[in-house]
Amino acid sequence: MNENLFTSFTTPVILGLPLVTLIVLFPSLLFPTSNRLVSNRFVTLQQWMLQLVSKQMMSIHNSKGQTWTLMLMSLILFIGSTNLLGLLPHSFTPTTQLSMNLGMAIPLWTGAVITGFRNKTKASLAHFLPQGTPTPLIPMLVIIETISLFIQPMALAVRLTANITAGHLLIHLIGGATLALMSISTTTALITFTILILLTILEFAVAMIQAYVFTLLVSLYLHDNT
Amino acid sequence: MNQPLQRSVGGEPVCSQGLRPLCSAERETLGVRECTCISDESDGLLEFCDVPLKEKKLLEVKLGELPSWILMRDFTPSGIAGAFQRGYYRYYNKYVNVKKGSIAGLSMVLAAYVFLNYCRSYKELKHERLRKYH
Numbered sequence: 069m070n071e072n073l074f075t076s077f078t079t080p081v082i083l084g085l086p087l088v089t090l091i092v093l094f095p096s097l098l099f100p101t102s103n104r105l106v107s108n109r110f111v112t113l114q115q116w117m118l119q120l121v122s123k124q125m126m127s128i129h130n131s132k133g134q135t136w137t138l139m140l141m142s143l144i145l146f147i148g149s150t151n152l153l154g155l156l157p158h159s160f161t162p163t164t165q166l167s168m169n170l171g172m173a174i175p176l177w178t179g180a181v182i183t184g185f186r187n188k189t190k191a192s193l194a195h196f197l198p199q200g201t202p203t204p205l206i207p208m209l210v211i212i213e214t215i216s217l218f219i220q221p222m223a224l225a226v227r228l229t230a231n232i233t234a235g236h237l238l239i240h241l242i243g244g245a246t247l248a249l250m251s252i253s254t255t256t257a258l259i260t261f262t263i264l265i266l267l268t269i270l271e272f273a274v275a276m277i278q279a280y281v282f283t284l285l286v287s288l289y290l291h292d293n294t
Numbered sequence: 295m296n297q298p299l300q301r302s303v304g305g306e307p308v309c310s311q312g313l314r315p316l317c318s319a320e321r322e323t324l325g326v327r328e329c330t331c332i333s334d335e336s337d338g339l340l341e342f343c344d345v346p347l348k349e350k351k352l353l354e355v356k357l358g359e360l361p362s363w364i365l366m367r368d369f370t371p372s373g374i375a376g377a378f379q380r381g382y383y384r385y386y387n388k389y390v391n392v393k394k395g396s397i398a399g400l401s402m403v404l405a406a407y408v409f410l411n412y413c414r415s416y417k418e419l420k421h422e423r424l425r426k427y428h
Contacts, residue, residue: 076415098403108390153407158412158414
């Protein structure tokens with residue numbers, strides 16, 4: 069049982085070749101591009117959704133912050149599609165791997181921080197000390213703020229990994245429990261209902277992306293615009 | 295130059311004088327062959343009437359020609375990439391890029407994805423079957 073539970077999180081390798089590359093690239097197939105003004109339903113829907121999300125997300129930035137639009141929209145599309153594809157049976161979710169999420173979080177956070185430090189040095193350094201702190205507390209608070217700054221990329225990555233992995237594990241467990249309880253019929257209905265609710269909650273993995281990009285966004289906002 | 299065909303009573307194609315019938319051996323459906331009458335002097339054009347093996351589609355290749363057809367295919371990286379691209383656009387233009395596309399276009403892709411993942415993880419799933427002896 070223990071070995072079965074975690075085998076779904078191992079990176080897929082077929083005959084020694086990394087199949088994970090193909091799985092990571094698969095969501096790109098589901099977002100076709102079209103250079104027509106009026107395209108087919110699929111592309112139109114996606115364009116409408118993307119416009120909605122980008123307007124919602126990027127309206128709070130100034131022109132300098134809005135240069136990050138392409139990056140952030142690609143990010144939300146990628147994480148959203150990857151998480152949703154992971155809800156299909158037997159599929160592998162790349163965002164359950166901490167390595168991948170760290171690879172996404174650390175460069176983006178570093179870019180935002182360095183942009184802030186280069187363009188508004190004083191304002192960026194001023195973030196380390198909130199306004200109105202009593203003088204004896206200043207050294208401790210600077211340390212705390214530094215720690216909270218450096219923990220941001222770790223928190224971003226670990227948050228995504230933990231949420232998705234935990235959701236998948238729960239589905240596995242509860243699904244297995246349902247199968248095992250099938251012979252005892254009274255509890256089966258209740259367990260199946262729990263699975264349904266859990267899956268619905270897991271559909272809000274999309275909300276996870278929202279959280280991811282939003283957090284990143286807030287960080288960028290803070291560092292760029294003060 | 296091509297004149298309408300006249301069939302004799304026995305079913306053999308007959309052309310008027312100075313012409314001979316040219317029948318397509320590959321389009322033999324229901325025992326009827328497409329034939330036209332071409333002039334006797336146009337022998338030099340015959341090789342252009344036959345489609346070379348390399349450019350035939352799969353369903354037009356005869357069974358005996360199949361190994362040589364497979365070997366003649368373009369297996370360079372750009373050739374394989376071209377094959378994937380053609381396949382993608384064939385599916386896209388048939389099911390997605392239509393006026394009233396439905397959910398079926400996306401569902402088929404996702405179903406194939408699920409199936410491929412099942413094949414990939416069959417080795418581990420084998421042990422989870424409800425059997426007494428695995």
